Amino acid sequence: MAAASVTSSNSVRGVCDYDLLFDCVHCGLCAEACPTYIVTRCEMDSPRGRIYLMKSLAEGCIDLDDDAARHLDLCLGCRGCETACPSGVHYGRLIEGARLFVEQNHRRGFVDRFKRRAVGAIFPYPRRLRMLLAPLKLVERLGLRPALTAVLPRMIHDWLDLLPPLEPDLRPLARGANSAPRTGAPTVVVHHGCVAQVLANSENLNSERLLAAAGYRVVQLEPTSCCGALDLHSGNGSRARDFARANVRALKNSGADSIVSAASGCSVAIAEYGELLRDEPKFVDAARAVSSKVRDLSSLLLDAPAGPKREFRCRVTCHDACHLAHGLGVREAPRKLLASIPGVTIIEMTQSDLCCGSAGSYNLTEPAMARDLARRKADNIVATDADYVVLANPGCEFQIAAELRRRGSRIKVVHLADFLAMASQ
Ligand code: SF4
Ligand code: SF4
Structure with missing residues (x-):
């Protein structure tokens, strides 16, 4: 320096x-x-x-x-x-x-600029991401994804390596979503995010169905914009504030008592809208009100009266997504929820709250450090000999699943909402 x-x-x-x-x-x-x-x-x-x-x-x-x-x-x-x-x-x-x-x-090198611009131009916009992935979906259906990935330049290869399978989502949806809300039940809205609604929509749908089954009145959000976290983490404050304003309007209009996201990074971004828009008199009060309503899925489900649960015999280890553990301070609630399922044994991994290297788009822009952290995380997971790694953030899911795939591990990486849905079948 x-x-x-x-x-x-x-x-x-x-x-x-x-x-x-x-x-x-x-x-x-x-x-x-x-x-x-x-x-x-x-x-x-x-x-x-x-x-x-x-x-x-x-x-x-x-x-x-x-x-x-x-x-x-x-x-x-x-x-x-x-x-x-x-x-x-x-x-x-x-x-x-x-x-x-x-x-x-600071002016970055060409490759670095290209990567950051590509992330910023595509990921916050679900329609663009869907269009970009459509040909790849076809390639995957023909069984040619591994062959295509192998001949692509290193950077694109590494990005595609992180993508989960693109075939139609076959993960089970939670049962019981049509139960009537509890008398005087609070309303909840699930923010569907941007990348999550394209690559992991079962997590949004299952979050809604589990909350409805627990007796909450679930309302839909129209429209859902990117939460702005990707921009905040990459230094694009002006667009982050644009997204924040759009979400504050929509979340306020939803009238929900609680706001949930299947991506803990989005939850924290929304929880900080009050701070982000503090210098905007037109928005600051609404932004603070919205931020104060952010909750995590597991805490809301624990607050609801628990019905009888089916047995689901398996060994589970928990990865603490950074923004859930360090941003919202939630660690115990997901474990309590999992422990309440008959047959589930929780095995703690070493350094469960150490970042897996996903960190929003970090694994796309800083692949070497991200890969090092993914390897450490996978070592700790494999040492537990669990059947499932359960977590609460799609980005961590893609990152850890990619590393376990490379090792040929049998351990499955599952979002908490999908795991609870699966256990309820
Ligand atoms: S823990 Fe780290 S950030 Fe906090 S006061 Fe000490 S050096 Fe500073
Ligand atoms: S990478 Fe280190 S300095 Fe950066 S947020 Fe994480 S703990 Fe803090």
Whole structure:
């Protein structure tokens, strides 16, 4: 990292929340909770190192060169450091600001720019993603996907390798969805997300059916826009706010008492709309009200009176999706729900809350680090000898399933909503 020759023009002051940097007392207790530090053992890839980096950039002590941008880019935004930090540092807010600064002030290499633009142009728009995947679906139906993938350039090969099977979704849907809502039952809306509604829609449908079966009144959301998390994580604050406004309008109009997403990353993004739109007087109150209604599926199901459950004999291990564990602070509820199914044995894996490397679109833009983390996660899963890995985020599901596929593992990766639906058959 080069010492700065210019200070004011490239200061992050006013972008990254400068005052928040001083909450960090540099104790380093977050280091062993940080996946990138665990892999590289480099201080600048630790939360404390990145906070130093942001402060140095803010104060104009260093320039934003390739090296500085690289250490910031390598952060997964998993927020494992927030859980570990005794001083309550709002690292998530800091890194989102820093990413915005990097996007505005740093020119990346061609391949990097291409990848980021492709992700930003396709993934938040379900129709575009469906159109792009249509030919691949045909190729898959003809049994030619492995042959096609093998001859494609490395980057496209790696991206396709992460895709789940595209054949029509045959995962079972939960029973009992037509039961009448409980008297005075609260209303719930399931935000269907963008990528999830194309690649993992059974998770949305099963979330709705399970909630309805538990007696909630489920309302539909029209329209559903991307939650904006992909943009927030890649430094496109302006489009993230556009998506947030659209969702605030729709979620407010739904009149729902609780808001659920099958993707924990989307849940956290919605839970932070109040903060994201804090400088917009027209939206801030509605955004805060919407944010306060975010709940996770397992907690809502646990709150409902439990009916009799069928036996489903299997061994299950839980992967804690970063945004569920570190963003919403939910760890016990999914385990309690699984433990309530007769026949289910839960086996804890080592480092269940360490990021699997998926992290939104991180596994597309930072494949080497993402793959390293996927391997570590798969090692920990395989060591449990479980039948299923249950989790609450489609991105983690694709990432972990791809790694287990490469190893020829028999262990199945299943979203909690799909698992509960399967167990109820
Ligand atoms: S972020 Fe928190 S845990 Fe990490 S060095 Fe700063 S104060 Fe310590
Ligand atoms: S968000 Fe995750 S990867 Fe980034 S510094 Fe914190 S723990 Fe490390």
